Amino acid sequence: MKKFFGFAPALILGLALFATTNSNTNLGEGLSVGDKAPDFELLGVDGETVSLADFEDAKGFIVTFTCNHCPFAVLYEDRLIELHNEYAPKGYPVIAINPNDPEIVPDDSFDNMKKRAEEKGFPFVYLFDKGQTVYPAYGATRTPHVYLLDANQIVRYIGAIDDNARDPEAVEVKYVENAIAAMEKGEKIDPDFTKAVGCSIKSK
Amino acid sequence: MKYSLLLFLFSAPLFCLSAKAQSGVPVYDSFEELAPVFNKDNDTTYVINFWATWCKPCVEELPYIEQIHDAYPNEKVKVILVSLDFPNQIESKLLPFIEKNELQSDVVVLLDGKYNSWIDRVDNAWDGAIPVTLIYKADKRHFINTAFHSFEELDEILKGFIK
Numbered sequence: 001m002k003k004f005f006g007f008a009p010a011l012i013l014g015l016a017l018f019a020t021t022n023s024n025t026n027l028g029e030g031l032s033v034g035d036k037a038p039d040f041e042l043l044g045v046d047g048e049t050v051s052l053a054d055f056e057d058a059k060g061f062i063v064t065f066t067c068n069h070c071p072f073a074v075l076y077e078d079r080l081i082e083l084h085n086e087y088a089p090k091g092y093p094v095i096a097i098n099p100n101d102p103e104i105v106p107d108d109s110f111d112n113m114k115k116r117a118e119e120k121g122f123p124f125v126y127l128f129d130k131g132q133t134v135y136p137a138y139g140a141t142r143t144p145h146v147y148l149l150d151a152n153q154i155v156r157y158i159g160a161i162d163d164n165a166r167d168p169e170a171v172e173v174k175y176v177e178n179a180i181a182a183m184e185k186g187e188k189i190d191p192d193f194t195k196a197v198g199c200s201i202k203s204k
Numbered sequence: 205m206k207y208s209l210l211l212f213l214f215s216a217p218l219f220c221l222s223a224k225a226q227s228g229v230p231v232y233d234s235f236e237e238l239a240p241v242f243n244k245d246n247d248t249t250y251v252i253n254f255w256a257t258w259c260k261p262c263v264e265e266l267p268y269i270e271q272i273h274d275a276y277p278n279e280k281v282k283v284i285l286v287s288l289d290f291p292n293q294i295e296s297k298l299l300p301f302i303e304k305n306e307l308q309s310d311v312v313v314l315l316d317g318k319y320n321s322w323i324d325r326v327d328n329a330w331d332g333a334i335p336v337t338l339i340y341k342a343d344k345r346h347f348i349n350t351a352f353h354s355f356e357e358l359d360e361i362l363k364g365f366i367k
Contacts, residue, residue: 071258142332166290166317197319197332
């Protein structure tokens, strides 16, 4: 009996999640699923300027707004590394972009980005949204905040990386990986939008 | 069957309150355990603030929220600070913070990391960052998606609940 009662709320929870992940695609400004994402030219921690157009053979991009200081971004660092190591060879590189104003958060300065990238051995490009022009064009509001693009730079998924920021061991749904798998099979991505839980992007 | 159901019903309220207390601060593993706090049907006004010690804007607005206690000493207002600090920060950061700042409000810790599954149950407008504050009394609800920058800003909304 107890088991049954315990299960019922879980079921309702699942439905609530389903409802929200399918209804909020057009909230606010910036990109929605189906829009074409703008390219950019941003300086990376290795001193090179990077554009999406540089990745000639890419089948897509895991564009991730992230940073040094946010505890949620830090919690996802290792998962972002794994994501890149698994999916970059398959044509889907992680493109990490720090959108924060370092005058507000000194931890997120370009020098500190370089330090963090070196400490963690980031295998992906880590770019600085200097002047904060890229994140508003995308409509990102959080770190971390993922925009999964296809080869034509069409947005296919927006939101969180998976369903458990705090505990990688307890993750049940890997939103980004599922979205890539669905893209590969030509199936509908479901959900194609989740709320990106994390820190607000810092600007003046 | 009947017996076990009855037993469950009687034990349910206890079960709901059975959060692990860590040095006096109740710790909830799942939102489900905390959910009843968001649906009390009585004449008390509940001010429920989500925060964490690592969240700068949250810490900056806390004094305004604490001021409620001095402003309304005789009113039925209950302030609950739901900390989203991570497990390894409870002893090292949260408890010292509570002590140092002599927080008068009730502090509880919510560890449920499946944020996407429960933030909409607090309010649909919650877009995934803290601080947020829910003020409610019975059926009347007001959700604030940003930090307060003064006590007056908070009080404007609170006055609508407490005459």
